[in-house]
Amino acid sequence: MTAPSFVWLALFFAIPTVIVLSMAFRAAAPDGGVAPGFTLQTWRGMANPNYPAIVWRTLWISAATTFLCVVLSLPCAYAIARMKAKWRAAVAGMIMLPFWTSFIVRVFAWRTLLNPEGFLQAVLMSLGLADKSTSLNYNSAAILVVSVYSFLPFAIMPIYAAAEKFDFSLIEAARDLGAKSFFAFRRIFLPGVRRGVVSAVLMVFIPAIGSYVIPDLVGGTDSELIGNKIYQRTFPDRNLPHASALASLMAIAVLVPLAGAAWVTKRQEEREAKRLAEATSRRMAGGAS
Amino acid sequence: MKKSAACLIVLCAVLVFLYMPIIVLIVNSFNASKFGGEWAGFTFKWYEALFSPRNREIWLSFKRSLYVAGVATLFSCILGTTAAMALNRWKGRLQTAHYALVYMPLVMPEILMGISLLMMFTALDVRCGMTTVMIAHITFCVSYVAMTVLARLQDFDDRITEAAYDLGAGPVYTFFHVSLPILMPGIVAGGLLAFTLSIDDFVITFFVTGTGADTLPLKIYSMIKHSRQMPVINSLSTLMLAFTCLLVGVSRLVASRRPGKRLRSAA
Numbered sequence: 001m002t003a004p005s006f007v008w009l010a011l012f013f014a015i016p017t018v019i020v021l022s023m024a025f026r027a028a029a030p031d032g033g034v035a036p037g038f039t040l041q042t043w044r045g046m047a048n049p050n051y052p053a054i055v056w057r058t059l060w061i062s063a064a065t066t067f068l069c070v071v072l073s074l075p076c077a078y079a080i081a082r083m084k085a086k087w088r089a090a091v092a093g094m095i096m097l098p099f100w101t102s103f104i105v106r107v108f109a110w111r112t113l114l115n116p117e118g119f120l121q122a123v124l125m126s127l128g129l130a131d132k133s134t135s136l137n138y139n140s141a142a143i144l145v146v147s148v149y150s151f152l153p154f155a156i157m158p159i160y161a162a163a164e165k166f167d168f169s170l171i172e173a174a175r176d177l178g179a180k181s182f183f184a185f186r187r188i189f190l191p192g193v194r195r196g197v198v199s200a201v202l203m204v205f206i207p208a209i210g211s212y213v214i215p216d217l218v219g220g221t222d223s224e225l226i227g228n229k230i231y232q233r234t235f236p237d238r239n240l241p242h243a244s245a246l247a248s249l250m251a252i253a254v255l256v257p258l259a260g261a262a263w264v265t266k267r268q269e270e271r272e273a274k275r276l277a278e279a280t281s282r283r284m285a286g287g288a289s
Numbered sequence: 290m291k292k293s294a295a296c297l298i299v300l301c302a303v304l305v306f307l308y309m310p311i312i313v314l315i316v317n318s319f320n321a322s323k324f325g326g327e328w329a330g331f332t333f334k335w336y337e338a339l340f341s342p343r344n345r346e347i348w349l350s351f352k353r354s355l356y357v358a359g360v361a362t363l364f365s366c367i368l369g370t371t372a373a374m375a376l377n378r379w380k381g382r383l384q385t386a387h388y389a390l391v392y393m394p395l396v397m398p399e400i401l402m403g404i405s406l407l408m409m410f411t412a413l414d415v416r417c418g419m420t421t422v423m424i425a426h427i428t429f430c431v432s433y434v435a436m437t438v439l440a441r442l443q444d445f446d447d448r449i450t451e452a453a454y455d456l457g458a459g460p461v462y463t464f465f466h467v468s469l470p471i472l473m474p475g476i477v478a479g480g481l482l483a484f485t486l487s488i489d490d491f492v493i494t495f496f497v498t499g500t501g502a503d504t505l506p507l508k509i510y511s512m513i514k515h516s517r518q519m520p521v522i523n524s525l526s527t528l529m530l531a532f533t534c535l536l537v538g539v540s541r542l543v544a545s546r547r548p549g550k551r552l553r554s555a556a
Contacts, residue, residue, distance in 0.1 A: 002379070002387055005372035005431055009390040012428040016405035023408060075296035076303050082293055091300070093541070098307050100533050104491050104506045105526040108513050109310035112317065112523075117324035119313050149306065156303075181295075202396075210398020212492050217513060227400050234404060234496070240411075247404050251397070258396060 023244035032238030042241040046249070051229075055249060058225040061140060062208035062253075065147040069155035069204045070197060072148070076156050077196070078189060081163035092160060099153040107217050110146045111137065114218060138220035146214050154203035162196025163189075194268070198261050209253050226250050311530065318523035335524040344518075347525065350508035357419070357504060358487040361426035365483045368427070369434025370476055374468075376435070377442040394432045402429060403496030410497065417499035425497045426487045433486060434479035441475025481540075 024042055027035040046052075080091050098106065113120050114136040124130035136142060166189065174184040190197075212227035219225070224232075226246055233243035318336070322329035338344065372391055376384055394402060406425050410417055449471070453463040469476075491506040498507060512522055 001371045001375035002383065005368045005375070005435065006387050006390060008368055009394070009428065009431065012406065012409075012424060013394055013402070014390060016409040017401075019408050019412060020401070020405045072299065072303055075299040079293065079296035079300040082296075091304075093537075094304060095307065097534070097537065098311060100485065100537055101311070101530050102489055102506065102509075102526070104489075104509050104513075105314075105522075105529065106310065108509070108522060108526070109314040111513065112324075112519065113310050113313055115324060119317075122327060149310070152303065152307065206396060206398060210400050210492075212400050212495075213510075227398075230400060230404060234407065240408060243404060244408070247401050251401060254396065254398060 020244045020247050023241055024248045026241045026244075028239045028241045034240060042245050045242060046245055051246070054224055054226055054229050055253075057140065057223065058209060058211075058227075058250075059253065061143055061147065061225065062205055062211075064144055065151060065208045066155075066201055066204045068144075068148045069152050070159070070200055072152060073155040073159045073200060074185075074190070074193075074197075077159040077163040077193065078185070080160055081166065082168065088164075092157075095153055095156055103150065104213060106150060107146060107213050110142075110149065111217050114142055137218055138223070140219070140223040142218040143211075143215050143223060143225070146218050147208055147211065150214065151204040151207060154207070155200040158199040158203060159193055159196040162193035166192045195265070198264060202257065202261055205257055206254050209250060226253075314523055315527050315530070317520065318527040320520075323520060335520040336528075338518065338521050339524045339528075344521065347505070347508055347521075350503050351505045353419075353502070354488050354505040357423055357426055358484050360423050361430050361487040362480050362484045364427045365430030365434045366476055366480045368431045369479055369483075370438050370472065372431065372435040373438035373442055373475075376439055377445070391432050391435045394429055395436070399429070399490070399492040400496075403493040406493070407496045417497050417502070419499075419502045421497040421499065422494055422502050422504070425493050426490065429490070429493060430483035430487055433482050434476070437479035437482060438472060438475045441472055441478075445471065 023034070025038045025040070027037075027039045027041045029035040076095075080088055083091065112118050115121065116132075116135065116137070118136075120136060121130060121134070124134070124136075125132075130136075170188050170192070171184050174188050175181070179187070210227060211225055212231060215223060215225040215228050216231075219228070226249065230243050230246045230250070233239045233246065319331050319333070320328060321332040321334070339347065372387070376388055376391070402425070406421070406428070407417070410421055415421060445468075450463055450467055453467045454460075458467070488504075489506065490504075491510060494504055494507055495510070498504075503511070509522060509525070512518060
């Protein structure tokens with residue numbers, strides 16, 4: 001039973017991954033192939049000022065996307081969870097529906113929307129907020145907006161799943177005790193859905209780091225992300241070692257938050273277990289006295 | 290109640306944000322203007338263009354997408370189900386490694402899988418084409434099917450198979466007549482997920498495709514990139530949207546009916 005999937009994934013997932021990692025320690029040959037022998041030359045090449053700028057841009061756009069998605073998802077999840085059961089399913093379905101449509105089509109829709117001759121430019125111009133020279137497309141801000149758009153359902157769903165289990169009488173209790181609405185939201189609701197927030201962060205940050213289509217279609221030449229550079233090094237440049245080194249950097253950028261989230265969850269579970277044990281022993285001590 | 294009102298406003302704004310591009314796209318598919326900045330009158334010409342012989346390539350790539358998704362779904366269902374059963378039945382170092390192999394593709398960005406497969410195919414001197422695309426699709430679908438079936442297996446009562454053995458059924462008979470029917474909803478759910486993921490995949494396919502293996506998302510991408518017949522993409526997208534909504538609607542209807550039916554047959 002283990003063999004089919006184990007062999008398949010070892011062959012087409014594990015081995016290719018090892019090939020990429022090892023390729024980063026080779027040098028590119030001028031003919032587009034790979035030079036023999038292992039070297040750190042490729043990694044030294046990563047210091048070329050172009051690369052750190054691209055890595056940095058990828059990190060901040062992904063972090064900003066994640067932040068905006070979570071900030072927008074919290075009130076949405078709160079609002080949906082407080083609805084009547086019938087409405088809840090309908091609204092959750094409405095949020096998921098765009099997600100079921102073609103990803104490339106959604107990015108294309110934004111590209112037309114942000115086009116200089118497109119709908120948004122026309123609206124902004126009629127409001128006097130933009131003129132002919134304003135460019136909505138092909139910059140980092142466009143990447144950010146479209147990324148938030150594409151990954152928002154991934155953030156709303158886990159937070160909503162946590163909010164559905166949240167006990168809203170706690171909010172009422174806090175308010176009865178004099179807490180302001182926002183204070184209750186921040187200090188009671190937010191910790192209550194923390195686990196949902198952790199998975200939302202991962203669900204948005206990971207695809208944002210690996211983004212290729214969005215920066216390619218709505219980003220400009222000065223807003224390239226790691227994904228674009230990997231593509232460029234692989235196909236037009238035929239520099240596989242550089243592409244591999246960039247891919248390795250991307251893998252690190254994904255694995256660090258994953259490990260961090262695993263650590264946070266584990267620590268939280270331990271703390272809860274400890275609290276439970278303390279409460280139990282206290283109750284037992286109370287029972288004995 | 291004030292907080293609820295503020296949250297509701299954000300929710301409405303988010304829904305507008307989520308649907309605005311889609312609605313503009315649908316409207317523009319009937320707009321005679323080429324760029325959609327202003328309304329230039331109602332037209333069906335983009336739909337006519339979509340079905341004209343000039344755009345045969347779109348429909349060919351759609352057929353290719355269906356074929357690839359079908360093959361990927363079939364194989365990933367087989368591999369994913371056996372993986373889930375193995376993970377559920379045994380524990381130990383081998384299964385820990387197995388679980389890592391199944392789990393990692395879920396969290397790795399697609400582009401990494403794309404480039405790693407491409408590099409392996411290049412190293413092995415394999416010509417990229419339909420075969421490599423299908424291999425790639427099976428690879429990323431297996432994990433999703435395995436996880437879906439595994440979730441279903443966790444509620445599985447092992448006493449049922451034990452009862453089958455006690456009643457004299459062999460392992461093969463038990464698998465096909467007892468375990469499989471119980472797992473079917475999980476496998477179908479995993480298969481549907483695999484199918485949608487496969488038919489929508491762009492990045493991985495983009496890396497491992499070759500001549501004559503462009504799927505529909507790749508075809509749409511190249512139309513966008515070369516700025517050819519943009520309004521035709523609108524009409525194509527509108528049809529795809531309508532089709533997806535229909536599918537989601539029907540599956541919701543079926544899903545909401547099922548519990549009632551089961552209750553009735555139980556009674």
